[in-house]
Amino acid sequence: MNPTSLGLRAVRRLASNDALDRLGVRERVEKIVYRSTRDGFKAANGAGRTFVAASRLGKPARQRTAGSELFDLTPSEDQQMLQESFRDFAAARLRPAALDADAKAMAPEELLKELAELGLTMIGVPEELGGVMTERSAVATVLTAEALAHGDMGLAVAALAPGGVATALSLWGDADHQSTYLPALVGDDVPAAAIALLEPRALFDPFDLKTTAKRQGDDYVLDGIKAMVPRAAQAELLLVAARMDNGQNALFIAEDGILARPTPAMGVRAAATGEIMLEGLRVPATALLGDGDPAVYAECVRRARLAWCALSVGTAQAVLDYVIPYVNDRKAFGEPISHRQAVAFAVADIAVELEGMRLITLRAAARADAGKSFAREVALARHLCSEKGTRIGSEGVQLLGGHGYVKEHPVERWYRDLRATGVMEGGLLA
């Protein structure tokens, strides 16, 4: 099916969507649809879903903070279980699907469904809201993201993005937000959801957003463009980062009238990244998350960076695990190339830096779970994972030489994927 026909079907659905009339924005949307089609933007939310709370909570539920007095690198039993099951799934299902998903720039629906069945979106959701854990879950999410990215980073991003929204709503949503959106996010049919934060310009600074949210009566009106949003064209639910009239940055829940166009990138292509166009998108005042507290937005930026660190650890581990047998098997000048220090030391370097990336990421995550400040720790983790991860991606290709440059081996994909950390902002959360 070609993308244009897909887009047209979506527009048709949108046109018959009662929600448009309910919110009284049909005319506005029609105008946007008309204008944006020229630039390749199409209405997202092909499923035409509306989120309605079946029952209302009295007050929001939260996961508890949890910390330890002793230095410890052993995951809890729950965390180990998550780690193992997602590691197995990544090896059995994600890795074999990665090449094709990368080429098509699309994650297979059935894979995402299977991952949802494994409870991927539930990790950051309090037990009383259909989640699985009572305690804060940044470490659990980091371990999960690492395990999935060992299979494939792009597919991991596609699968983890809705969980990021679920985590955000669990952390900062009010009772209405939680009862409206969380049942769907932890349900059987998980909506395509993501955090739309990054904007398409060089030297982007997440604390200097150009997307605006202007208050007009009972609504906020969002204007701007968001970049590299996972599964943008399918998006049914977004948390959009925008600057308010008071100059503070905040997150807004958007579900209707989302316009998207696919913008495949160098890597994480299976995540089907795309741009979101916000052209006078009207959301109700209640769509504002966390009362517009700038600390909530800052924490969202940090947790997203943390998730990208975890992904880089998983993919870098995949590189290490792949090059070890390769350099042992590959012969040159009559012996395995691993007998040469130049080759062996490159492998050792990967291992050293990878372990550092893992520890620095885990420290930031554990601090988040313990309710400690983690701004500095995330900043250090992001730098390390961005720089060393990229380097590991490059060394992976280098160690395979010409073989590393062709798609017969996955290292060229990892080279592309590992560059995402350090570029990406938002998308998903830990």
Place this chain on the structure above:
Amino acid sequence: MINLETPKKFRPLIEQTKQVAEHVYRPISRRYDRDEHERPKELDMLAALIDGMEEGGETGGAGAAGVKRTASANGDTGNRNGSNMSTALSIIELSAGDVGLLLAMPRQGLGNSAIASVADDEQSARFAGRWAAMAITEPEAGSDSAAIRTTAVLDGDHYVLNGEKIYVTSGERADLVVVWATLDKSAGRAAIKSFVVERSNPGMILERVEHKLGIRASDTAAFRLENCRVPKEDLLGTPDIDTKRGFGGVMQTFDNTRPLVAAMAVGVAQACLEETRRLFGEAGVEIDYENPGRDAAVAEFIAMEADYEAARLLTLEATWMADNSKPNSLHASYAKAKAGRACVDIALGCVKLCGALGYGEELLLEKWARDAKILDIFEGTQQIQLLIIARQLLKKTSAELK
């Protein structure tokens, strides 16, 4: 439960060592760097104080001694934060004070670590309270310690040692020198044993004390062993040549001390970053982690701090594994490799960022940059660490991966 914070119970120890670093080491740092070979007398009193504290069990090991692997005494199988970690933590703080002075601490020598790691109870008692240096390197055997040529021949109740030893840290000032020698050159590593030699032994002749790039407060000696007679009972470990166990006993020392040298590197890097942060502050530049923006100097600082943090956590990981009786040879080398190179890069980077203040002798940054380099060399160079790591990961013997 995963937690990478410094354990609360070690905070008093860290506070104490910070005090020593700040009030004992720092004020005399420049002096003993300038007056190389001068014995830092201030350390004698400090060493006595530490001996007292160790006896009272208050320090958890403030210096470089006592890194013997101790299984949990009370039999609990839970998570432990023990003496390997506390020792590393105190070394980080002391090295942030002055790593040269730390290395010059009486009774905290590498030889003391060797004795603590491999001596039997009788020997431990006999050598207690004495300062022991370690003599491994020879002019023709550096990283390749299996190639040492110093010989030990049994003659009645004594071993007779002959050979040449260089780069003996604290060799001039120590009471004892633990000398590595071979019982049988043809038997390879398994025949290499360590012998505790009295510094006053007339067969061990001090040839010279080196002039160095850094760690100048610590003396580095060269010895000639000429028919040096050592009582038979001063051999550490077993005299048997067990080719299966190979290096066993003597190398065990290194598994324990590599993370401690990594800790020294972490400490020096920490000092450099703290001083640079202070000088940035004077220049009106704050480190904004969230938002380094377009300030190249801040970005460079954060890059260096990230490497420091990775080195620090790798070091703590290696000691945590040792405290929990997990094999940590690979992770000890991760720590040493990362900390060694990060420390040099950070120290030189900080000198650059601080300009004339960094390069001049008024402050200590230039000294730390000179001190730093040894930490990527001794106790296994960067390259040796990478070899150890690569051989383990690639499952290669030393014959295959040379």
